[in-house]
Amino acid sequence: MVNRIVVGAHYGLRDWLLQRISAIVMALYSVAFLLCFLPRLPLNFEEWHAWFAHPVGKIATLLFMLSLLLHAWVGVRDIFMDYIKPFGLRFSLQVLVILLLLVYALWAVALLWSI
Amino acid sequence: MVPIVPKPRPKNLDLRTIRLPLPGIVSILHRASGALLFLLGIPLMLAGLQVSLHSREGFAEVGTMFAHPAVKLLLLAFIWSFAHHFCAGIRFLLLDVHKGVKIEPARTSSLWVMIVSLLLTLAAGVALW
Numbered sequence: 001m002v003n004r005i006v007v008g009a010h011y012g013l014r015d016w017l018l019q020r021i022s023a024i025v026m027a028l029y030s031v032a033f034l035l036c037f038l039p040r041l042p043l044n045f046e047e048w049h050a051w052f053a054h055p056v057g058k059i060a061t062l063l064f065m066l067s068l069l070l071h072a073w074v075g076v077r078d079i080f081m082d083y084i085k086p087f088g089l090r091f092s093l094q095v096l097v098i099l100l101l102l103v104y105a106l107w108a109v110a111l112l113w114s115i
Numbered sequence: 116m117v118p119i120v121p122k123p124r125p126k127n128l129d130l131r132t133i134r135l136p137l138p139g140i141v142s143i144l145h146r147a148s149g150a151l152l153f154l155l156g157i158p159l160m161l162a163g164l165q166v167s168l169h170s171r172e173g174f175a176e177v178g179t180m181f182a183h184p185a186v187k188l189l190l191l192a193f194i195w196s197f198a199h200h201f202c203a204g205i206r207f208l209l210l211d212v213h214k215g216v217k218i219e220p221a222r223t224s225s226l227w228v229m230i231v232s233l234l235l236t237l238a239a240g241v242a243l244w
Contacts (some may be wrong), residue, residue: 020211023204030201041242045167045174052168072153079150104157111165 019074022067029064053115065108069101138225145203148196156193187243194239198232 040047051057076097084090127133135143166173180186206224209215215224 020208023208027201027205030197045171048174049168052164068157072149072157075146075149076153079146104161107161107165111161111168115168 015074015077018070022071022074025067026064026071029060029067032060049115052112058112058115062109062112065112066105069105069108073097073101136222137229138221141199141203141206141225141228144199145207148200148203151196152193152200156196159193181243191236191240191243195232195236198235198239199228202228202232 036051037043037047052061077094080090080093080097084093163177167177168174181190206215206228209224210221215221
């Protein structure tokens with residue numbers, strides 16, 4: 001038995017789980033979205049608008065967006081950890097990505113709520 | 116506590132001499148497609164939603180943009196990225212629950228990921244043109 005020093009309890013598990021739960025949410029939404037819209041091609045504005053204006057569509061879309069941003073965060077952080085070794089550079093990029101994802105989250109909420 | 120001292124092992128990280136097996140190719144493409152979807156996909160999707168949902172004119176404007184060949188190609192790149200990321204992701208979720216972990220099924224499933232995502236992209240391309 002090897003004694004390992006594991007820093008931060010459940011730290012990795014939480015991200016691992018987050019990545020998978022957000023993936024399942026997005027996969028379900030995407031399939032529902034395609035099943036709804038593919039048979040209706042070419043789309044018109046009313047059908048397109050109605051999906052996002054309906055409370056169910058709106059909340060599902062918001063859930064998709066939040067899943068997407070969390071999923072992107074875990075993925076991008078993994079890429080940074082693998083390829084960018086200098087701590088200062090990696091840290092700065094991570095902060096930049098967090099800020100960017102927050103802006104996207106606000107953008108998504110604002111645009112969905114303006115419908 | 117016993118500190119773990121890594122043994123020196125032979126290492127080859129020369130990309131020109133590494134021949135990646137198919138599951139490895141699926142994996143690196145999963146990463147590359149994810150990076151593309153993050154860098155360009157999210158902002159373009161939000162911008163597209165914003166304009167197309169704003170008004171009838173905005174919706175028509177996005178429709179006109181999608182008729183442009185260069186935009187179609189870009190869209191196709193996103194469709195492939197999404198399809199590959201989706202299929203490879205499903206494969207990874209199945210591996211998580213120990214489905215298809217053995218080498219033969221793992222190779223077969225990675226081949227399926229490549230085929231299905233390329234066929235979906237082809238179908239989307241035919242529909243676009």
